[in-house]
Amino acid sequence: MAALESHTNLITSLFNTGLTHAQIAYTLQQMNILPCSEMSVRRFCARHGLKRKRQVSDQALERAVAGSIYETGPSYGRKFMTGYLSSMGLHAGEVRVGRILRELHQPYHEFRREGARNLNPVPYHAEYMGHKLHLDQNEKLVMFGVTHVLAVDGYSSKIVAHSTMPVKNNLVIYEEIYRPAVMNHGLWDQVRVDHGREFYLCLYMQEKLSQHRRNLSRPPYLQTTSTRNLRVERLWPEVNNRVNYPLKQALVHLLDQEAVSLEDNLTRFCISNLTCQVSQIGLNRVVQSWNAHRIPGRGIPNELSEDRCLTEVSEELLPCASVVANMYEQDLGSSLTWVSTFGTDPFSSEEDRIHAEQDFAIDYPDMSLLFNHVVNGDHTPFQDALISLMNVTERYV
Structure with a gap:
């Protein structure tokens, strides 16, 4: 206890950062200050009146x-x-x-x-916020017209952008992932993706902006195998367990019962439409939780990313997706798929679409309730909502 008294200010500072007694003892040992036990730190805190302030009963x-x-x-x-x-x-x-x-x-x-834990033993290093940006897609629900895409900062592990779409598409990924990530956080030195063609537009823009980066010695992007896209691959088991698998169980059950058929284009369109909206609610919750939770030995992503990327890019240098797609096709002589759909859009006019959405919203005004039921093992409300959407859609086509 006497040895701890000589480091009162340091221990008080560590306590005020939110570290537990065990974490304080471990930190002191790692700093080669002095060996001490969790109980010694606990006694020290009690002696000096260091008590946690409970912000909620x-x-x-x-x-x-x-x-x-x-x-x-x-x-x-x-x-x-x-x-x-x-x-x-x-x-x-x-x-x-x-x-x-x-x-x-x-x-x-x-x-x-x-449940088993998924551990990644491969070493990984990012020096600072803005060093590496990882982009990847998740297609566990691809047979139902749902694809998730995440952008993760390698240093902080913060999810800086995410989107859910019916089919992976270059223009959508640029507009909803790469562009907002750079506008909100700054330009990364390097973008890392797998060899999928859906990231071509993002890589094209990263190359054009490469002279604005902090560190010009690194290549502006790397295409690697999915297993080496470490930061973002770590997140997919969390998304699958908390979002994709519960929804997939509900949809597979409908297929098994032959209540729906993926051979029908209207059915495919409705399944994709509803499942994208509901799964986006679950994905939003996972992203919020991940960014605010403490990663052992590292910290909280939201706090680790507070410094932002050092290089900021003006909005003029980040045009909208249609403009960048035209630039890409003219510069490279290649064509892009501008619109990707799952099934066939059954509506002949925008007015019919609006009327169908309004009719459906009367019975299902809060989509989050559908996800709440599904994630807790009750598939019926989501399945009923899907059948209702199909019936409403048929009335306007």
Whole structure:
């Protein structure tokens, strides 16, 4: 205890950053200051009146966790749930959140205990925010007309842009992923993607902006195998477990029951339309939670990315997708697929589409409720909504 007294200011500072007693003891050991145990740090904090300020009561936290379980399903453990609560402005320690998760829903707790963790042992290094930007697509729901695309900063692990679309498309990925990522955070030194052709427009623009980068010694982009696109590949199991697999179960059940057929173009269009909207709700929640949760040994993505990329690009240098696509085709003599659809758009006019959407919204005004049910194992509301959408659509075609 006497040895700790000589480092009062340091320990107080570490405590105020939110580190646990065990983390403080480990930090002191890693800094080669002095060996000490978690109990020694705990006694020191008690002696100096260092107590955690609870920003929310147990009762209020239980209510918040209960509501969040309904929104996120069984796969959010204490770390992800703490991040999800933090993204909504409710801050609580992981230990408290974990205890409430165990007590509040024992079946979900056992489900998480039995689940296997996905670990990536391959070493990875990014020097700063803006060093590497990873882009990748997820096609677990591709047979139902749903593709997710993420952009992740390599240094902070923050998801800086994301989108859900019926079919992966160069113009959509540029407009909804690359362009907003660069406009909101600055220009990355290097973009990393796999060998998919859907990223050609992003790579074309990254090449044109390459002279504006912080470090010109690096190639502006790299195309590697998917297994080497480390930062973003790490995220797909989280998205699959929390979004894609629950929805896929509901849709496969409809196919097994022969309630729908993917051979019909109207059915394909409606399945893609509804599933894209519902899965985007779940993806938004995963992104919010991921960016606000603490990664052991690294920190919180939102905090690690606060410095932004050092190079900012004006909006004039980042034209909209249609302009960049024209530049691409003229410069390279190649053609791009401007619009990608899943199935055939059944509407003959925009007016018919608006009327169908209005009729559907009368019965289903809040799409998030459909996701809430699906992620908690209740497929019926989502399946009923899909059948309803198909019936409404048929009335206007």
